Amino acid sequence: MYHRIHHRKPSISLRYIEATIGLFDDQGSPRPKSLFTLTIPKRMISSNNRETHNARWFEQLTTYRQRVAERSPPVVAGKLSRMVGLTLEAVGCRAPIGARCVVSTATGKRVEAEVVGFSGERLFLMPTGNIQGLEPGCRVTPLSHGSTVPVGMNLLGRVIDGSGKPLDGKGPVISDHKVSLTGAIINPLTRKPIHAPLDVGVRAINALLTVGRGQRLGLFAGTGVGKSMLLGMMTRYTSADVVVVGLIGERGREVNEFVQKILGEEGRRRAVVVASPADYPPLMRLHGAMLATSIAEFFRNEGLNVLLLMDSLSRFAQAQREIALAIDEPPATNGYPPSVFAKIPQLVERAGNGDEEGGSITAFYTVLAEGDDTNDPVADAARGILDGHIVLSRTLADSGHYPAIDIEASVSRVMTDIVDARHLASARKLKQVYSLYQQNRDLISVGAYQRGADPRIDEAINLNPDIMNFLRQNVEEAIDFPRSITELTQLIR
Numbered sequence: 001m002y003h004r005i006h007h008r009k010p011s012i013s014l015r016y017i018e019a020t021i022g023l024f025d026d027q028g029s030p031r032p033k034s035l036f037t038l039t040i041p042k043r044m045i046s047s048n049n050r051e052t053h054n055a056r057w058f059e060q061l062t063t064y065r066q067r068v069a070e071r072s073p074p075v076v077a078g079k080l081s082r083m084v085g086l087t088l089e090a091v092g093c094r095a096p097i098g099a100r101c102v103v104s105t106a107t108g109k110r111v112e113a114e115v116v117g118f119s120g121e122r123l124f125l126m127p128t129g130n131i132q133g134l135e136p137g138c139r140v141t142p143l144s145h146g147s148t149v150p151v152g153m154n155l156l157g158r159v160i161d162g163s164g165k166p167l168d169g170k171g172p173v174i175s176d177h178k179v180s181l182t183g184a185i186i187n188p189l190t191r192k193p194i195h196a197p198l199d200v201g202v203r204a205i206n207a208l209l210t211v212g213r214g215q216r217l218g219l220f221a222g223t224g225v226g227k228s229m230l231l232g233m234m235t236r237y238t239s240a241d242v243v244v245v246g247l248i249g250e251r252g253r254e255v256n257e258f259v260q261k262i263l264g265e266e267g268r269r270r271a272v273v274v275a276s277p278a279d280y281p282p283l284m285r286l287h288g289a290m291l292a293t294s295i296a297e298f299f300r301n302e303g304l305n306v307l308l309l310m311d312s313l314s315r316f317a318q319a320q321r322e323i324a325l326a327i328d329e330p331p332a333t334n335g336y337p338p339s340v341f342a343k344i345p346q347l348v349e350r351a352g353n354g355d356e357e358g359g360s361i362t363a364f365y366t367v368l369a370e371g372d373d374t375n376d377p378v379a380d381a382a383r384g385i386l387d388g389h390i391v392l393s394r395t396l397a398d399s400g401h402y403p404a405i406d407i408e409a410s411v412s413r414v415m416t417d418i419v420d421a422r423h424l425a426s427a428r429k430l431k432q433v434y435s436l437y438q439q440n441r442d443l444i445s446v447g448a449y450q451r452g453a454d455p456r457i458d459e460a461i462n463l464n465p466d467i468m469n470f471l472r473q474n475v476e477e478a479i480d481f482p483r484s485i486t487e488l489t490q491l492i493r
């Protein structure tokens with residue numbers, strides 16, 4: 001708790017000198033009870049025995065000093081001095097980075113903001129809500145509680161925003177635990193290694209790009225090639241205990257479509273959706289991604305296997321870019337300030353396995369990238385820190401091949417550690433056969449290839465229709481892990 005220590009003018013009566021030290025609460029209003037009152041009998045001061053007098057003073061002051069030291073530092077309210085673009089500037093108050101403040105107007109409007117930087121005596125704040133109506137001189141009061149969010153089992157089935165408020169009209173979310181938005185750092189040496197596969201219910205992924213429990217993957221694709229549909233399929237068909245979906249920076253319409261159509265009533269039952277659409281302030285979009293991760297961490301700590309789907313990491317990076325540029329951080333790579341590339345690993349590293357007792361967070365982060373666009377620094381950064389990537393191809397999507405997974409360009413870096421030798425051999429063989437067909441596709445399709453010229457190409461031609469069927473999957477159909485493997489090994493002997 002933060003308190004402002006307030007010295008009232010000492011009242012001097014004939015017999016006593018009285019000094020009261022009072023308290024202010026977080027909002028700056030005086031508290032009814034005073035901390036303590038010093039009452040010094042005048043006769044003590046006039047006492048001849050100076051030593052006794054000094055000793056008593058010393059004793060009393062020591063006790064009071066201790067009491068003061070036990071209190072949290074005082075909170076001093078400041079005022080709003082400037083606002084440019086999205087950034088609020090406050091003077092006259094002190095608060096650490098990440099602290100929350102309330103900006104209140106004379107008319108009683110209150111807007112929460114978070115400290116995102118400082119310069120000398122000035123604090124830079126980012127609002128988490130609508131800033132309409134703020135004016136110069138508004139009171140800025142740092143809040144004692146940091147960014148903690150309520151979490152609990154009853155989040156299942158709910159749709160909330162980046163601040164934890166319900167969006168689904170099903171009443172308030174009553175939660176028993178509070179966790180930090182930034183999460184706790186896991187010692188890399190105590191993390192459980194990835195050793196078991198997670199069934200995601202999608203045949204091409206289960207069989208050829210096997211996902212491990214605790215693995216973090218990127219889903220790289222341009223717009224409109226089926227990312228949301230694929231995430232929806234995984235949400236409905238995965239064997240994970242809980243699915244947490246972060247919809248960050250999407251259009252509002254897409255959020256609704258995902259929740260109502262793609263997820264449906266059945267998919268929502270064991271899912272939590274955190275949505276911070278594009279029209280939310282950038283801080284709320286950052287918080288949306290962080291909150292989704294905090295919720296996943298909560299379920300992992302409960303010993304559950306969690307599937308975390310974050311759509312999209314690119315929009316998360318863009319939100320951090322907006323904030324960083326607004327507080328004058330210089331842009332570096334393609335307009336992205338360096339802090340963006342610090343935030344991405346901070347978010348992604350929170351997923352994965354916990355220590356031995358805990359559950360796991362298997363995570364998919366979608367990254368907006370058009371096929372061969374290798375210039376996007378966010379895609380580059382993501383590739384570097386994730387344990388695999390699944391690339392969706394526009395060419396496949398355009399030809400009606402769904403899910404449009406480009407199996408040549410995709411890789412799961414943990415697959416070799418978690419599947420048996422036969423499965424691995426079949427998956428490699430299928431990829432080779434598929435690649436060989438693709439390399440010779442033009443020749444084959446114009447009839448320039450003579451059958452019998454190369455037995456490997458003959459085999460590729462024979463297997464191609466079955467392989468294409470194997471890779472395609474209807475949205476309504478769930479294909480579990482054992483069935484995926486059986487079908488793979490039947491196809492490739």
Ligand SMILES: Nc1ncnc2c1ncn2[C@@H]1O[C@H](COP(=O)(O)OP(=O)(O)O)[C@@H](O)[C@H]1O
Pocket residue numbers: 221222223224225226227228229230402403473474475
């Ligand atoms: N598995 C699928 N089966 C059939 N159509 C699909 C499938 N995945 C995507 N589509 C088509 O592609 C469109 C865009 O998909 P969507 O998942 O919204 O893309 P993104 O999220 O990448 O923008 C859908 O409206 C749908 O018509």
Ligand SMILES: [Mg+2]
Pocket residue numbers: 227228254
């Ligand atoms: Mg989408």
